[in-house]
Amino acid sequence: MMLLIQQFFKRYWFKLNYRKLFSAHKIIRDLSLVQFIAYFGAWFSNVAIYTMLVDFGSSEMAISVVTAMHFLPAILIAPFSGAIIDRVKIKPLMITLLATELLMTILFLTIDNKDDLWLLMILIFVRMSAASMFFSTEMSLLAKLLRGKPLQMANEIHSIIWSFTYAAGMAVSGFVVNWYGVKTAFMIDAVIFAIALIVFIRIDFVVKASTATDKILQLVKDGFTYIKNDKIILHLIFLHSSVGLTSFDALITILAKNEYKYIISVPLAIGLSNAVRAVALLFGPLLISKYVTKENLHYLMIFQGMAIILWGFMQNDFYYSLIALFFVGLSTTTLWSFTYALLQNKCEEKYIGRVISYNDMFFMLSCVLTTLFIGLMTSLTSIDIITFLLGIAFFAFAFYYTRILKWI
Numbered sequence: 580m581m582l583l584i585q586q587f588f589k590r591y592w593f594k595l596n597y598r599k600l601f602s603a604h605k606i607i608r609d610l611s612l613v614q615f616i617a618y619f620g621a622w623f624s625n626v627a628i629y630t631m632l633v634d635f636g637s638s639e640m641a642i643s644v645v646t647a648m649h650f651l652p653a654i655l656i657a658p659f660s661g662a663i664i665d666r667v668k669i670k671p672l673m674i675t676l677l678a679t680e681l682l683m684t685i686l687f688l689t690i691d692n693k694d695d696l697w698l699l700m701i702l703i704f705v706r707m708s709a710a711s712m713f714f715s716t717e718m719s720l721l722a723k724l725l726r727g728k729p730l731q732m733a734n735e736i737h738s739i740i741w742s743f744t745y746a747a748g749m750a751v752s753g754f755v756v757n758w759y760g761v762k763t764a765f766m767i768d769a770v771i772f773a774i775a776l777i778v779f780i781r782i783d784f785v786v787k788a789s790t791a792t793d794k795i796l797q798l799v800k801d802g803f804t805y806i807k808n809d810k811i812i813l814h815l816i817f818l819h820s821s822v823g824l825t826s827f828d829a830l831i832t833i834l835a836k837n838e839y840k841y842i843i844s845v846p847l848a849i850g851l852s853n854a855v856r857a858v859a860l861l862f863g864p865l866l867i868s869k870y871v872t873k874e875n876l877h878y879l880m881i882f883q884g885m886a887i888i889l890w891g892f893m894q895n896d897f898y899y900s901l902i903a904l905f906f907v908g909l910s911t912t913t914l915w916s917f918t919y920a921l922l923q924n925k926c927e928e929k930y931i932g933r934v935i936s937y938n939d940m941f942f943m944l945s946c947v948l949t950t951l952f953i954g955l956m957t958s959l960t961s962i963d964i965i966t967f968l969l970g971i972a973f974f975a976f977a978f979y980y981t982r983i984l985k986w987i
Contacts, residue, residue: 600732606724607733609782610717613775614740617677620771621710622748623755624684625853627764628703629832630756630846635693639833643954646829648700650950652708653943659799663712670782673716677779679709681772687765715939719932722923731920735864738912746857753850802933811925814983816938819918821880821976823945824969825887825911827856829953834962839897848897855901859908868913873987876917877977883910884973891966921987 601608632642663672683706690699721733755764806812835848842848871879890903919938926934949969956965 613779616775618744619748623752623768626752626850627761639957640954643829647947647950648703650943650946653711676709676713677776684769722931734916738916742860746854749850750854756846815922820941820945822915826946826949856904856908859905860912863909864913877980880977884970887970891963
């Protein structure tokens with residue numbers, strides 16, 4: 580099995596020239612290491628958080644609201660974070676943000692029962708505020724360092740790391756939480772973030788200093804005006820938000836709580852379900868990225884919708900649902916990285932931080948609305964119907980893309 584995996588990576592890794600990109604840009608290699616460590620830590624906490632919610636006897640709506648708190652910060656702080664990114668020194672900002680994530684992870688250890696849910700939501704909100712700005716800063720940094728195909732490849736590397744750490748973090752955390760409990764998982768996660776912080780501090784990089792001298796609010800206003808007046812940017816931001824429809828954390832947790840707990844423990848059900856999807860997120864771009872172009876991107880959206888509908892038919896059986904989840908994740912990473920690169924390449928460099936932050940805001944808004952939609956609809960209909968509706972939404976986005984393609 581390991582030999583097959585090695586042969587797979589050897590074949591596709593060289594074909595996509597990721598090694599060449601690493602050789603030419605040391606900063607991409609260094610940032611990728613930090614991404615790997617920090618993202619592993621971020622996913623590691625999630626299984627513990629969702630297991631706590633189930634152990635506390637939380638309702639489906641409560642699970643959805645707590646899940647939404649992972650995305651809400653990006654919506655509220657995005658306009659200001661973009662202006663800050665375009666105005667301040669990047670490295671000190673990123674160090675501060677990583678340190679904030681570390682502190683919030685340590686404070687998760689203070690959550691003991693259902694009465695502490697309000698505190699849990701505050702801690703998640705603060706940690707995800709820092710994580711959201713860290714992500715936007717990273718993407719802005721990439722866009723300042725690279726353009727064209729190298730930028731798309733850097734986005735793909737970022738997505739592959741995100742996907743691999745998603746798979747590994749969720750899977751490993753599922754076993755850790757099942758065997759040793761949520762507190763141990765949070766302690767391990769704090770150590771992981773501490774390592775990420777130390778590694779990042781040691782990275783030496785220089786980017787072009789910001790020339791923005793306007794006040795933060797003026798930068799926010801200018802960024803909004805730029806986006807409003809550029810219809811292509813607006814369309815691409817809306818297009819990228821379609822990926823938010825794959826925010827299935829609440830859906831998977833509810834399935835584990837109501838269906839899968841009779842077959843397998845809740846933390847393992849959550850961890851393995853997310854891990855299988857993440858493995859597909861990892862291998863997807865290696866398999867299909869080279870075939871995707873602006874002219875055929877809508878077919879990828881149709882495939883995404885069909886895979887979600889297939890999952891809706893199979894999710895009542897835990898083991899069949901794992902097979903379907905693999906197909907659900909297969910196209911998501913390429914869809915995310917390709918639509919992100921379209922936006923980055925169309926944006927003027929001096930606005931890149933603000934545009935990316937607004938883009939992340941709309942993406943996270945899509946994630947929040949998807950999560951709340953799942954929570955609200957569970958009292959009205961079955962989980963499979965909810966899943967079918969999310970799949971059909973991708974068909975609508977595919978049609979929308981064919982309408983705007985001539986302007987891209």
